[in-house]
Structure formats: structure tokens, C-alpha cells
Amino acid sequence: MSFYGVELGSRxxxxxxxxxxxxxxxxxxxxxxxxxxxxxxxxxSGSERAGQTFWSLVRALGVRVLPNTAxxxxxxxxxxxxxxxxxxxxxxxxxxxxxxxxxxxxxxxxGLVEAARILSEDGFEVFPYTxxxxxxxxxxxxxxxRVLMPWGAPIGSxxxxxxxxxxxxxxxxxxxxxxxxxxxxxxxxxAAAAMELGYDAVLLNTAVxxxxxxxxxxxxxxxxxxxxxxxxxxxxxxxxxxxxxxxPVIGKAALGD
Amino acid sequence: xxxxxxxxxxxxxxxxxxVALDAxxxxxxxxxxAVNGRFVAATARPGTKLADGDRIxxxxxxxxx
Numbered sequence: 001m002s003f004y005g006v007e008l009g010s011r012x013x014x015x016x017x018x019x020x021x022x023x024x025x026x027x028x029x030x031x032x033x034x035x036x037x038x039x040x041x042x043x044x045s046g047s048e049r050a051g052q053t054f055w056s057l058v059r060a061l062g063v064r065v066l067p068n069t070a071x072x073x074x075x076x077x078x079x080x081x082x083x084x085x086x087x088x089x090x091x092x093x094x095x096x097x098x099x100x101x102x103x104x105x106x107x108x109x110x111g112l113v114e115a116a117r118i119l120s121e122d123g124f125e126v127f128p129y130t131x132x133x134x135x136x137x138x139x140x141x142x143x144x145x146r147v148l149m150p151w152g153a154p155i156g157s158x159x160x161x162x163x164x165x166x167x168x169x170x171x172x173x174x175x176x177x178x179x180x181x182x183x184x185x186x187x188x189x190x191a192a193a194a195m196e197l198g199y200d201a202v203l204l205n206t207a208v209x210x211x212x213x214x215x216x217x218x219x220x221x222x223x224x225x226x227x228x229x230x231x232x233x234x235x236x237x238x239x240x241x242x243x244x245x246x247x248p249v250i251g252k253a254a255l256g257d
Numbered sequence: 258x259x260x261x262x263x264x265x266x267x268x269x270x271x272x273x274x275x276v277a278l279d280a281x282x283x284x285x286x287x288x289x290x291a292v293n294g295r296f297v298a299a300t301a302r303p304g305t306k307l308a309d310g311d312r313i314x315x316x317x318x319x320x321x322x
Contacts (some may be wrong), residue, residue, distance in 0.1 A: 015322030025320075040321025043263040043314065046282030051317025054286055058318070068321045083296035084289035084316055155322065183322075192319070205322035254275065 001200050003036075003147050003178055004093070004125040006064070010035045011195065012225045013066065014179065014218070015205025022057050024214050029061055032218035038095055038203065039065045041085055066127060068095040073108070075115045082119050094119060095149070095182075097129045105155045105183075111138040113143055120144025129182055132166035134173055141177060148177055149203065152194065153184025156206045160190035164197070171198045188217075188224030195228025196236060258311040274313070275302035288317050 014034040019025035031036060039058060044051045058065060067085035072078035075098060082094045098115055107130050116126045120143055128140050132150040140148060150170055152195055153159035161167060162184065171179060181194040182203040191202045202225060210235025211217035260267055262281065271277035274290060274297060290297045291314040297305050307313075 015320075017320040017322045038321050041316040042285075042319040042321050044261065044288065045265075045315075046316035049286075052287055052318055054320060055318040070321055080291055080294060083298075084291065087296075087298055088287060088289040088316070088318060116262075183264050 001178065003127070009033075010200075010222075010225075011201040011229055012191070012222055013038065013182075013201055013203040014208065015203070016054075016058065017205055018209040019214055020056070020134070025209075026057060026061060028208055028214045029063060031215045031222065032208065033222050034063065036064045037061075038068050038205070039089065040070050041069050041088055064093075065089050065091060065093050066093050067091065068129075069097045071099070072097060073099050075111045075118070078111070078115045079118050083125060086124065092123055092125045093127065094124050095127045095129060107131060107151075108216050109133060112136070113139045116140055116145050117143035121138075127180070132163050134166075134169060137170060137174060140149050141174070142187040145208050146177065147180065148174065149182035151178045151180045151183045152190065152202075155183040157184050158185055158186025158207060159184050161193055161197075165194075167194070167199070168197055188220045191221050192224040192228035192231070195225055198229050198232050201225075258307065260307055260310070261312045263313070263315055269307070272306055273303055274305040274307060277307060277313070278302065278315070283315060286317065288315050290315055 010033045012032050012034050013036045014029055014032050015038045018026055067089045069078040069081040072081055078098045085094060098108045098111040112128055116128050119126050121214050126145050127147045127149050128145050129149050130136055137148050153162045175211055178200040180201045180203050181199050185191055185204045186207050194202050208214050208217045269277045269280060271280055278299055293312050
């Protein structure tokens with residue numbers, strides 16, 4: 001699997017927020033086998049060094065970073081944040097979030113497409129956090145996106161895949177674009193389900209970070225992603241309405257009346 | 258002059274963004290900056306003159322999802 005020409009061995013991308021401690025974050029990243037982690041940027045004062053300490057930790061883990069524009073509600077804000085992130089993290093990758101609604105953190109897909117076009121033209125490699133809407137996805141690809149990241153459910157909601165039909169349609173419509181289910185996953189079976197649909201990867205954060213044992217949960221998600229991917233390649237059965245006996249009936253002994 | 262750094266009022270003598278950042282303890286830090294909502298690259302900081310009332314944003318890496 002590759003994103004913008006970068007080959008990756010792991011299909012699990014992990015967020016770095018909300019862990020009980022930096023040590024647990026480090027251990028969870030290792031247990032997840034993630035090769036890409038999401039990061040962000042926030043204000044820092046001259047007297048505190050929280051950002052510098054966090055950056056040292058991430059650097060030591062040797063993982064690739066995908067900076068986000070979390071919390072941005074306008075195109076201008078997202079584009080400026082992306083520029084700051086490109087310089088700060090020395091990467092052209094950007095997880096583009098333009099939030100349109102505060103309760104659901106639903107993407108403002110109109111602003112998203114506009115920001116994606118501006119950033120793509122400026123040399124960014126954009127990972128748009130979007131919905132499963134096919135037409136929006138088309139516009140994002142037209143705008144230059146070569147990865148799409150539809151939500152499973154609202155960020156942090158742990159609801160799993162809210163619209164399996166929509167996600168399946170998106171997969172069928174874009175067979176050659178890497179698709180990542182981003183956000184809303186709660187348990188490893190949700191991740192496995194996304195992978196069984198043929199999704200290329202999943203991105204999650206809270207489900208691991210706020211689990212009782214984040215390191216064990218990171219390992220569980222890694223296993224689920226691998227299981228789901230293997231199942232997809234093994235071509236799973238389609239559900240059917242009627243039973244189909246698994247034991248052959250031909251040759252069954254005639255023992256009835 | 259009086260400027261705003263991450264919404265806090267600061268009095269600085271500095272004429273440029275680079276000098277102001279050094280004076281506030283940001284020297285050598287991994288940070289990114291914007292002035293009045295516009296991104297200012299690290300290489301442009303020495304040439305970016307500040308004016309009274311400018312709003313400066315200074316951000317650093319942090320955890321994200």
C-alpha cells in the first residue's frame with residue numbers, strides 16, 4: 001500500500017492524542033505497529049516546552065507524521081495551518097480537516113474541496129477528512145487528492161461504520177484511490193469490518209488512547225486490521241437471506257418414517 | 258511597541274519578528290509563525306517588520322488525532 005508514492009507496511013494509522021502519559025503513547029504506537037501517526041500544532045509560550053518535548057518523543061519513535069488541521073472551521077484557517085504544519089514537521093502531507101458542525105464535527109465538504117484545491121496546487125499532498133459522499137469524493141480527486149479519508153462515524157463517537165452501504169459504494173467507485181476510514185471507530189471489530197470492505201487502511205485515536213489498557217488495545221487493533229485485510233483478499237461470502245446447508249444432504253441415511 | 262502574541266499583550270522593542278521571537282524565549286525552538294493571520298516562514302522572519310498592534314501566532318508540535 002502506498003500514499004503519494006510512499007510504501008507502507010502497516011495499514012493502521014494512529015493518532016497521538018488523549019493518552020494517559022507520553023510513555024503509554026510510545027508503547028501504544030509500538031504495539032500498533034503503525035508507521036504513520038497523526039500530529040497537530042497548537043500555541044506555545046516562550047516559557048513552556050510541551051511541544052518540544054512531544055516532538056522529541058515522536059522523533060525517537062521513528063514514525064512518519066501526518067499533521068492535521070484539526071479545529072479549523074474555515075478555508076483560510078485550514079490553509080494557513082497547513083503551511084505552518086509543512087514547515088514545522090517538514091512534510092508535504094496534510095490531513096485536511098475543515099469542520100462544518102460542532103456537535104458532530106462533520107466536515108464542511110464545500111470548504112474542504114476549496115482548501116484541498118488550494119493546497120494541492122501549492123504542492124501539498126492532501127489527505128482529506130471527508131464524508132462518504134461520492135460526489136464530494138469526485139470533487140476532491142479533481143482537486144488533486146490521491147487519498148480519501150471518509151469518516152466511519154463522528155470523531156471520538158466509537159460508533160463504528162455508520163453507513164456501510166455508502167462506504168462500499170465509495171470503494172467500488174474509486175478502486176484505484178487509497179481509501180482510509182478515519183474517525184468513529186470504537187472497537188477492533190469496526191476496524192476489521194472496514195478492512196473487509198476493501199478499505200486500504202484505518203485511522204483511529206480515541207479508541208486506543210482512552211481504552212483501559214491502550215497498549216493492549218493498540219495490539220488488538222493491529223490484529224483486527226490484519227485479519228480484516230486477509231479476509232478481504234480471501235474473498236468473503238456475500239450474505240444471503242435463506243439458509244444453505246453446509247453439510248451435504250446427498251447420501252444422508254434415510255431414517256425417517 | 259505593543260503586539261499580541263497568542264492573544265497575550267506584549268511590549269517589545271524589536272523591529273522584526275525574528276528578534277521579537279528571540280527576546281520572548283522562542284530562539285532555537287521548533288515553532289511556526291503567522292502574523293495577522295498570514296503564515297510567515299522561518300526564513301522570512303528576519304525580514305518581517307512588526308508594527309504596533311500586530312497579532313502574532315506561535316505554534317509548536319502537539320498531540321493530534
